[in-house]
Amino acid sequence: MDFSTPSHIQALATRVRQFIDQEVIPLEAEVDQHENGISPQNLQAVREKARAAGLWCPQLPPELGGLGLSLQEIVPVFEAAGRSLLGPLALNCSAPDEGNMHLLHLYANPDQRQNVLMPLVAGTIRSAFAMTEPSPGAGSDPTMLRTRAVRDGDSWIINGHKWFATGADGAAFLIIMAVTNPDVPVHKGATLFLAATDTPGIEIVRRVPIMGGNDMGGHCEIRFHDLRLPDSAILGQEGQGFALTQKRLGPARLTHCMRWTGIAQRALEIATQYAAHREAFNSALSGHQSVQWMLADSAIELHASRLMIQQAAWLISNGDDARQETSMCKTFVAETVNRVLDRAIQICGATGISRDLPLSRWYEAARAFRIYDGPSEVHRMVVARQVVKHYGS
Ligand SMILES: Cc1cc2nc3c(=O)[nH]c(=O)nc-3n(C[C@H](O)[C@H](O)[C@H](O)COP(=O)(O)OP(=O)(O)OC[C@H]3O[C@@H](n4cnc5c(N)ncnc54)[C@H](O)[C@@H]3O)c2cc1C
Known part of the structure:
Protein backbone atom coordinates (compact mmCIF):
# COMPACT_ATOMS: atom_id res chain seq x y z
CA MET A 1 0.00 0.00 0.00
CA ASP A 2 1.27 3.44 -0.97
CA PHE A 3 0.67 5.93 1.85
CA SER A 4 1.54 9.05 -0.12
CA THR A 5 -1.20 11.46 -1.16
CA PRO A 6 -0.86 12.41 -4.85
CA SER A 7 0.03 16.09 -5.22
CA HIS A 8 -3.17 16.95 -7.12
CA ILE A 9 -5.29 15.40 -4.32
CA GLN A 10 -3.29 17.26 -1.68
CA ALA A 11 -3.81 20.48 -3.62
CA LEU A 12 -7.55 19.79 -3.85
CA ALA A 13 -7.77 19.05 -0.10
CA THR A 14 -5.98 22.34 0.60
CA ARG A 15 -8.44 24.22 -1.61
CA VAL A 16 -11.38 22.54 0.15
CA ARG A 17 -9.91 23.47 3.54
CA GLN A 18 -9.51 27.10 2.45
CA PHE A 19 -13.07 27.14 1.11
CA ILE A 20 -14.46 25.73 4.37
CA ASP A 21 -12.44 28.15 6.50
CA GLN A 22 -13.39 31.22 4.42
CA GLU A 23 -16.91 30.51 3.14
CA VAL A 24 -18.50 27.92 5.44
CA ILE A 25 -17.22 28.45 8.98
CA PRO A 26 -18.63 32.02 9.10
CA LEU A 27 -22.08 30.47 8.49
CA GLU A 28 -21.81 28.44 11.72
CA ALA A 29 -22.90 31.57 13.59
CA GLU A 30 -26.48 31.01 12.40
CA VAL A 31 -26.74 27.28 13.23
CA ASP A 32 -29.03 27.84 16.23
CA GLN A 33 -31.36 30.13 14.26
CA HIS A 34 -32.56 27.59 11.69
CA GLU A 35 -34.01 24.13 12.28
CA ASN A 36 -31.88 22.93 9.35
CA GLY A 37 -28.74 24.63 10.69
CA ILE A 38 -28.55 27.02 7.73
CA SER A 39 -31.01 29.27 5.88
CA PRO A 40 -32.09 28.16 2.38
CA GLN A 41 -30.61 31.37 0.93
CA ASN A 42 -27.21 30.84 2.53
CA LEU A 43 -27.18 27.18 1.55
CA GLN A 44 -27.90 28.03 -2.07
CA ALA A 45 -25.30 30.80 -2.11
CA VAL A 46 -22.52 28.68 -0.58
CA ARG A 47 -23.34 25.78 -2.92
CA GLU A 48 -23.06 28.09 -5.92
CA LYS A 49 -19.65 29.20 -4.66
CA ALA A 50 -18.58 25.55 -4.19
CA ARG A 51 -19.63 24.74 -7.75
CA ALA A 52 -17.84 27.79 -9.13
CA ALA A 53 -14.71 26.79 -7.19
CA GLY A 54 -14.80 23.31 -8.78
CA LEU A 55 -15.42 21.53 -5.47
CA TRP A 56 -18.86 20.04 -6.13
CA CYS A 57 -19.51 16.34 -5.39
CA PRO A 58 -15.86 15.19 -5.11
CA GLN A 59 -17.05 11.58 -4.69
CA LEU A 60 -18.97 11.24 -7.95
CA PRO A 61 -17.69 10.38 -11.43
CA PRO A 62 -17.27 13.26 -13.91
CA GLU A 63 -20.10 11.98 -16.15
CA LEU A 64 -22.46 12.67 -13.24
CA GLY A 65 -20.94 16.09 -12.59
CA GLY A 66 -18.50 15.13 -9.83
CA LEU A 67 -14.72 15.31 -9.48
CA GLY A 68 -14.14 11.63 -10.18
CA LEU A 69 -12.06 10.80 -7.10
CA SER A 70 -11.63 7.22 -5.87
CA LEU A 71 -12.66 6.22 -2.34
CA GLN A 72 -9.01 6.52 -1.31
CA GLU A 73 -8.60 9.91 -2.92
CA ILE A 74 -11.60 11.40 -1.16
CA VAL A 75 -10.17 10.65 2.32
CA PRO A 76 -8.27 13.96 2.78
CA VAL A 77 -10.86 15.88 0.76
CA PHE A 78 -13.77 14.74 2.96
CA GLU A 79 -11.73 15.43 6.09
CA ALA A 80 -11.19 19.00 4.88
CA ALA A 81 -14.92 19.32 4.08
CA GLY A 82 -15.76 17.93 7.54
CA ARG A 83 -13.98 20.79 9.35
CA SER A 84 -17.48 22.23 9.67
CA LEU A 85 -20.68 20.21 10.07
CA LEU A 86 -22.01 22.47 7.28
CA GLY A 87 -19.05 21.75 4.98
CA PRO A 88 -20.24 18.47 3.42
CA LEU A 89 -23.64 20.07 2.82
CA ALA A 90 -21.94 22.92 0.93
CA LEU A 91 -20.06 20.48 -1.34
CA ASN A 92 -23.03 18.07 -1.71
CA CYS A 93 -21.20 15.20 -0.05
CA SER A 94 -23.14 15.00 3.22
CA ALA A 95 -25.03 12.08 4.72
CA PRO A 96 -27.50 10.72 3.80
CA ASP A 97 -27.49 12.09 0.23
CA GLU A 98 -23.88 11.05 -0.40
CA GLY A 99 -24.59 7.37 0.48
CA ASN A 100 -27.89 7.46 -1.40
CA MET A 101 -26.21 8.89 -4.53
CA HIS A 102 -23.63 6.12 -4.32
CA LEU A 103 -26.37 3.48 -4.11
CA LEU A 104 -28.39 5.02 -6.94
CA HIS A 105 -25.30 5.36 -9.11
CA LEU A 106 -24.74 1.62 -8.74
CA TYR A 107 -28.32 0.35 -9.04
CA ALA A 108 -30.79 2.93 -10.40
CA ASN A 109 -32.49 2.07 -13.70
CA PRO A 110 -32.44 4.75 -16.45
CA ASP A 111 -35.73 6.35 -15.25
CA GLN A 112 -34.65 6.40 -11.60
CA ARG A 113 -31.32 7.82 -12.68
CA GLN A 114 -33.00 10.62 -14.59
CA ASN A 115 -35.76 11.43 -12.10
CA VAL A 116 -33.97 10.93 -8.80
CA LEU A 117 -30.20 10.61 -9.08
CA MET A 118 -29.56 13.56 -11.41
CA PRO A 119 -31.59 16.11 -9.38
CA LEU A 120 -29.82 14.83 -6.24
CA VAL A 121 -26.46 15.37 -7.87
CA ALA A 122 -27.56 18.82 -9.00
CA GLY A 123 -28.53 19.58 -5.39
CA THR A 124 -32.09 20.57 -6.33
CA ILE A 125 -33.63 17.84 -4.15
CA ARG A 126 -32.73 15.89 -1.01
CA SER A 127 -33.29 12.26 0.01
CA ALA A 128 -33.65 10.03 3.08
CA PHE A 129 -33.00 6.37 3.83
CA ALA A 130 -35.72 4.72 5.94
CA MET A 131 -34.61 1.46 7.49
CA THR A 132 -34.72 1.80 11.30
CA GLU A 133 -38.02 1.05 13.07
CA PRO A 134 -39.29 1.45 16.64
CA SER A 135 -39.41 -1.70 18.80
CA PRO A 136 -40.15 -4.48 17.96
CA GLY A 137 -38.84 -3.61 14.48
CA ALA A 138 -35.37 -3.23 12.92
CA GLY A 139 -32.71 -1.37 14.93
CA SER A 140 -29.24 -2.71 15.71
CA ASP A 141 -30.56 -5.97 14.29
CA PRO A 142 -31.89 -5.14 10.82
CA THR A 143 -33.25 -8.67 10.40
CA MET A 144 -36.10 -7.63 12.73
CA LEU A 145 -37.55 -5.61 9.84
CA ARG A 146 -41.37 -5.27 10.18
CA THR A 147 -42.36 -2.87 7.40
CA ARG A 148 -44.23 -5.03 4.92
CA ALA A 149 -44.81 -4.65 1.18
CA VAL A 150 -47.56 -6.87 -0.26
CA ARG A 151 -47.94 -7.41 -3.99
CA ASP A 152 -51.24 -6.24 -5.51
CA GLY A 153 -51.27 -6.81 -9.29
CA ASP A 154 -48.34 -4.88 -10.71
CA SER A 155 -47.96 -2.71 -7.64
CA TRP A 156 -47.09 -3.03 -3.94
CA ILE A 157 -48.95 -1.92 -0.83
CA ILE A 158 -46.61 -0.87 1.99
CA ASN A 159 -47.51 -0.55 5.66
CA GLY A 160 -45.04 0.15 8.42
CA HIS A 161 -43.44 2.47 10.90
CA LYS A 162 -39.93 3.97 10.60
CA TRP A 163 -37.96 6.48 12.60
CA PHE A 164 -34.69 8.39 12.64
CA ALA A 165 -34.76 8.75 8.86
CA THR A 166 -32.24 11.56 8.57
CA GLY A 167 -33.25 14.40 6.27
CA ALA A 168 -36.79 13.15 5.59
CA ASP A 169 -38.46 16.48 6.46
CA GLY A 170 -38.25 18.35 3.15
CA ALA A 171 -36.74 15.43 1.21
CA ALA A 172 -38.21 14.80 -2.24
CA PHE A 173 -38.07 11.01 -1.89
CA LEU A 174 -37.36 8.15 0.47
CA ILE A 175 -35.51 4.90 0.02
CA ILE A 176 -37.66 2.44 1.98
CA MET A 177 -36.57 -0.97 3.17
CA ALA A 178 -39.50 -3.42 3.43
CA VAL A 179 -40.12 -7.16 3.64
CA THR A 180 -41.55 -8.41 0.33
CA ASN A 181 -41.28 -12.14 0.97
CA PRO A 182 -41.83 -13.25 4.59
CA ASP A 183 -41.46 -16.93 3.61
CA VAL A 184 -37.69 -16.81 3.06
CA PRO A 185 -34.91 -15.64 5.43
CA VAL A 186 -35.18 -11.86 5.71
CA HIS A 187 -31.72 -11.43 4.10
CA LYS A 188 -33.33 -12.64 0.89
CA GLY A 189 -36.88 -11.39 1.45
CA ALA A 190 -36.42 -7.61 1.77
CA THR A 191 -36.51 -5.02 -1.00
CA LEU A 192 -35.64 -1.34 -1.43
CA PHE A 193 -38.29 1.00 -2.85
CA LEU A 194 -38.01 4.58 -4.06
CA ALA A 195 -40.99 6.74 -3.12
CA ALA A 196 -41.68 10.44 -3.61
CA THR A 197 -42.46 11.85 -0.16
CA ASP A 198 -45.70 13.43 -1.43
CA THR A 199 -47.12 10.01 -2.42
CA PRO A 200 -50.46 9.40 -0.63
CA GLY A 201 -49.88 7.02 2.29
CA ILE A 202 -46.63 8.58 3.51
CA GLU A 203 -47.00 10.42 6.81
CA ILE A 204 -43.97 12.28 8.15
CA VAL A 205 -45.11 12.15 11.78
CA ARG A 206 -42.42 14.39 13.33
CA ARG A 207 -38.78 15.32 13.50
CA VAL A 208 -37.61 13.37 16.57
CA PRO A 209 -35.89 15.98 18.78
CA ILE A 210 -32.28 14.93 19.43
CA MET A 211 -29.19 16.28 21.19
CA GLY A 212 -26.94 18.20 18.80
CA GLY A 213 -30.04 18.88 16.62
CA ASN A 214 -30.61 21.40 13.83
CA ASP A 215 -29.56 18.95 11.13
CA MET A 216 -30.85 19.34 7.57
CA GLY A 217 -34.30 17.72 7.38
CA GLY A 218 -34.14 16.38 10.97
CA HIS A 219 -34.34 12.72 11.97
CA CYS A 220 -37.91 11.74 11.23
CA GLU A 221 -40.55 9.34 12.37
CA ILE A 222 -42.60 8.12 9.40
CA ARG A 223 -45.68 5.95 8.98
CA PHE A 224 -46.77 4.19 5.80
CA HIS A 225 -50.53 3.70 5.49
CA ASP A 226 -51.39 1.53 2.48
CA LEU A 227 -48.68 3.26 0.47
CA ARG A 228 -49.12 2.05 -3.13
CA LEU A 229 -46.00 1.92 -5.28
CA PRO A 230 -45.55 0.46 -8.77
CA ASP A 231 -43.12 -2.35 -9.54
CA SER A 232 -40.91 0.28 -11.17
CA ALA A 233 -40.32 1.84 -7.71
CA ILE A 234 -38.06 -1.10 -6.78
CA LEU A 235 -34.37 -0.21 -6.59
CA GLY A 236 -32.33 -3.09 -7.98
CA GLN A 237 -34.23 -6.36 -7.82
CA GLU A 238 -36.94 -7.73 -5.54
CA GLY A 239 -35.24 -9.52 -2.61
CA GLN A 240 -31.96 -7.59 -2.94
CA GLY A 241 -32.67 -5.13 -0.11
C1 LIG B 1 -28.60 10.93 14.59
C2 LIG B 1 -29.12 9.62 14.05
C3 LIG B 1 -29.33 9.49 12.67
C4 LIG B 1 -29.85 8.30 12.16
N1 LIG B 1 -30.12 8.23 10.80
C5 LIG B 1 -30.75 7.11 10.32
C6 LIG B 1 -31.19 7.07 8.95
O1 LIG B 1 -30.99 8.02 8.16
N2 LIG B 1 -31.86 5.96 8.52
C7 LIG B 1 -32.10 4.91 9.34
O2 LIG B 1 -32.72 3.94 8.89
N3 LIG B 1 -31.69 4.92 10.65
C8 LIG B 1 -31.04 6.00 11.15
N4 LIG B 1 -30.65 6.05 12.47
C9 LIG B 1 -30.93 4.90 13.34
C10 LIG B 1 -29.67 4.13 13.68
O3 LIG B 1 -29.12 3.49 12.55
C11 LIG B 1 -30.05 3.16 14.82
O4 LIG B 1 -30.23 3.99 15.96
C12 LIG B 1 -29.03 2.09 15.08
O5 LIG B 1 -29.01 1.13 14.05
C13 LIG B 1 -29.32 1.35 16.40
O6 LIG B 1 -30.64 0.92 16.45
P1 LIG B 1 -31.54 1.31 17.75
O7 LIG B 1 -31.43 2.76 17.98
O8 LIG B 1 -32.90 0.76 17.51
O9 LIG B 1 -30.85 0.60 18.95
P2 LIG B 1 -31.27 -0.78 19.65
O10 LIG B 1 -31.32 -1.86 18.62
O11 LIG B 1 -32.44 -0.55 20.49
O12 LIG B 1 -29.98 -1.04 20.55
C14 LIG B 1 -29.75 -0.24 21.72
C15 LIG B 1 -28.35 -0.50 22.22
O13 LIG B 1 -28.21 -1.87 22.53
C16 LIG B 1 -26.85 -2.25 22.41
N5 LIG B 1 -26.73 -3.43 21.54
C17 LIG B 1 -27.40 -3.74 20.42
N6 LIG B 1 -26.97 -4.89 19.89
C18 LIG B 1 -26.02 -5.37 20.73
C19 LIG B 1 -25.18 -6.53 20.74
N7 LIG B 1 -25.24 -7.44 19.77
N8 LIG B 1 -24.30 -6.65 21.76
C20 LIG B 1 -24.23 -5.75 22.74
N9 LIG B 1 -24.98 -4.62 22.77
C21 LIG B 1 -25.85 -4.42 21.77
C22 LIG B 1 -26.11 -1.05 21.81
O14 LIG B 1 -25.45 -0.37 22.85
C23 LIG B 1 -27.23 -0.20 21.25
O15 LIG B 1 -26.89 1.18 21.22
C24 LIG B 1 -30.13 7.21 13.02
C25 LIG B 1 -29.88 7.34 14.39
C26 LIG B 1 -29.40 8.53 14.91
C27 LIG B 1 -29.18 8.65 16.39
Missing part, protein backbone atom coordinates in the same frame (compact mmCIF):
# COMPACT_ATOMS: atom_id res chain seq x y z
CA PHE A 242 -30.02 -6.42 2.27
CA ALA A 243 -27.36 -6.94 -0.39
CA LEU A 244 -27.85 -3.39 -1.72
CA THR A 245 -27.95 -1.89 1.77
CA GLN A 246 -24.61 -3.53 2.50
CA LYS A 247 -23.20 -1.94 -0.66
CA ARG A 248 -24.42 1.41 0.63
CA LEU A 249 -23.42 1.07 4.27
CA GLY A 250 -19.83 -0.19 3.86
CA PRO A 251 -18.46 2.85 2.02
CA ALA A 252 -20.92 5.15 3.84
CA ARG A 253 -19.46 4.14 7.22
CA LEU A 254 -16.03 5.07 5.92
CA THR A 255 -17.16 8.39 4.47
CA HIS A 256 -18.74 9.19 7.87
CA CYS A 257 -15.32 8.51 9.44
CA MET A 258 -13.59 10.74 6.88
CA ARG A 259 -15.92 13.68 7.61
CA TRP A 260 -15.75 13.14 11.39
CA THR A 261 -11.95 13.47 11.44
CA GLY A 262 -12.48 17.01 10.09
CA ILE A 263 -14.15 18.30 13.26
CA ALA A 264 -11.79 16.27 15.44
CA GLN A 265 -8.75 17.84 13.72
CA ARG A 266 -10.28 21.31 14.09
CA ALA A 267 -11.01 20.59 17.78
CA LEU A 268 -7.35 19.66 18.28
CA GLU A 269 -6.31 22.93 16.60
CA ILE A 270 -8.71 24.98 18.77
CA ALA A 271 -7.53 23.27 21.97
CA THR A 272 -3.86 23.71 21.04
CA GLN A 273 -4.35 27.42 20.33
CA TYR A 274 -6.11 27.86 23.66
CA ALA A 275 -3.42 25.91 25.52
CA ALA A 276 -0.63 27.90 23.86
CA HIS A 277 -2.10 31.29 24.82
CA ARG A 278 -3.80 30.69 28.20
CA GLU A 279 -1.60 31.01 31.30
CA ALA A 280 -2.04 29.16 34.60
CA PHE A 281 0.42 28.52 37.42
CA ASN A 282 3.19 30.58 35.79
CA SER A 283 3.10 28.76 32.50
CA ALA A 284 1.10 28.50 29.31
CA LEU A 285 -1.28 25.55 29.65
CA SER A 286 0.69 23.88 26.85
CA GLY A 287 3.68 23.83 29.22
CA HIS A 288 1.86 21.51 31.65
CA GLN A 289 2.55 17.86 31.00
CA SER A 290 -1.01 16.62 31.58
CA VAL A 291 -2.24 19.06 28.92
CA GLN A 292 0.57 18.01 26.56
CA TRP A 293 -0.48 14.40 27.00
CA MET A 294 -4.07 15.19 26.15
CA LEU A 295 -2.90 16.94 22.96
CA ALA A 296 -0.54 14.08 22.15
CA ASP A 297 -3.16 11.38 22.72
CA SER A 298 -5.55 13.20 20.39
CA ALA A 299 -2.85 13.59 17.71
CA ILE A 300 -1.89 9.89 18.01
CA GLU A 301 -5.47 8.64 17.82
CA LEU A 302 -6.27 10.92 14.88
CA HIS A 303 -3.20 9.62 13.06
CA ALA A 304 -4.30 6.02 13.70
CA SER A 305 -7.82 6.91 12.54
CA ARG A 306 -6.57 8.28 9.22
CA LEU A 307 -4.44 5.19 8.58
CA MET A 308 -7.37 2.87 9.36
CA ILE A 309 -9.65 4.82 7.03
CA GLN A 310 -7.01 4.81 4.27
CA GLN A 311 -6.47 1.08 4.56
CA ALA A 312 -10.16 0.19 4.53
CA ALA A 313 -10.72 2.56 1.57
CA TRP A 314 -7.80 0.90 -0.24
CA LEU A 315 -9.30 -2.56 0.35
CA ILE A 316 -12.72 -1.49 -0.96
CA SER A 317 -11.09 0.22 -3.98
CA ASN A 318 -9.43 -3.15 -4.69
CA GLY A 319 -12.68 -5.11 -4.67
CA ASP A 320 -12.67 -6.36 -1.06
CA ASP A 321 -15.86 -5.70 0.93
CA ALA A 322 -13.62 -4.92 3.97
CA ARG A 323 -16.39 -5.91 6.37
CA GLN A 324 -14.02 -6.39 9.31
CA GLU A 325 -11.89 -3.35 8.60
CA THR A 326 -14.94 -1.12 8.13
CA SER A 327 -16.34 -2.26 11.48
CA MET A 328 -12.98 -1.71 13.19
CA CYS A 329 -12.67 1.69 11.59
CA LYS A 330 -16.22 2.85 12.38
CA THR A 331 -15.84 1.84 16.03
CA PHE A 332 -12.37 3.30 16.51
CA VAL A 333 -12.96 6.59 14.71
CA ALA A 334 -16.37 7.27 16.31
CA GLU A 335 -14.88 6.69 19.77
CA THR A 336 -11.72 8.65 18.94
CA VAL A 337 -13.73 11.69 17.86
CA ASN A 338 -15.69 11.56 21.13
CA ARG A 339 -12.43 11.39 23.13
CA VAL A 340 -10.75 14.16 21.12
CA LEU A 341 -13.74 16.47 21.62
CA ASP A 342 -13.90 15.64 25.33
CA ARG A 343 -10.20 16.49 25.78
CA ALA A 344 -10.52 19.67 23.73
CA ILE A 345 -13.38 20.87 25.95
CA GLN A 346 -11.38 20.00 29.08
CA ILE A 347 -8.38 21.99 27.84
CA CYS A 348 -10.53 25.01 26.95
CA GLY A 349 -12.24 25.01 30.37
CA ALA A 350 -15.45 27.02 30.66
CA THR A 351 -14.88 28.44 27.17
CA GLY A 352 -15.02 24.86 25.88
CA ILE A 353 -18.44 24.39 27.44
CA SER A 354 -19.72 27.70 26.05
CA ARG A 355 -21.30 28.25 22.65
CA ASP A 356 -18.53 30.79 21.91
CA LEU A 357 -16.61 27.81 20.53
CA PRO A 358 -18.14 25.03 18.37
CA LEU A 359 -16.77 22.26 20.65
CA SER A 360 -19.88 21.81 22.81
CA ARG A 361 -22.14 21.56 19.75
CA TRP A 362 -19.85 18.96 18.15
CA TYR A 363 -19.68 17.08 21.46
CA GLU A 364 -23.47 16.74 21.41
CA ALA A 365 -23.53 15.72 17.75
CA ALA A 366 -20.65 13.24 18.08
CA ARG A 367 -22.40 11.14 20.72
CA ALA A 368 -24.62 9.70 18.01
CA PHE A 369 -21.58 8.65 15.94
CA ARG A 370 -21.23 5.64 18.29
CA ILE A 371 -24.83 4.60 17.59
CA TYR A 372 -25.92 5.25 14.01
CA ASP A 373 -24.87 3.03 11.12
CA GLY A 374 -24.32 0.34 13.71
CA PRO A 375 -23.63 0.85 17.44
CA SER A 376 -20.03 0.19 18.55
CA GLU A 377 -21.19 -2.99 20.31
CA VAL A 378 -22.54 -4.44 17.06
CA HIS A 379 -19.34 -3.65 15.16
CA ARG A 380 -17.32 -5.21 18.00
CA MET A 381 -19.55 -8.28 17.67
CA VAL A 382 -18.69 -8.50 13.95
CA VAL A 383 -14.97 -8.23 14.73
CA ALA A 384 -15.16 -10.66 17.69
CA ARG A 385 -16.87 -13.34 15.58
CA GLN A 386 -13.85 -13.40 13.27
CA VAL A 387 -11.38 -13.30 16.15
CA VAL A 388 -13.09 -16.31 17.78
CA LYS A 389 -13.34 -18.11 14.43
CA HIS A 390 -9.62 -17.70 13.76
CA TYR A 391 -8.14 -18.06 17.22
CA GLY A 392 -10.82 -19.73 19.34
CA SER A 393 -10.29 -23.40 18.56
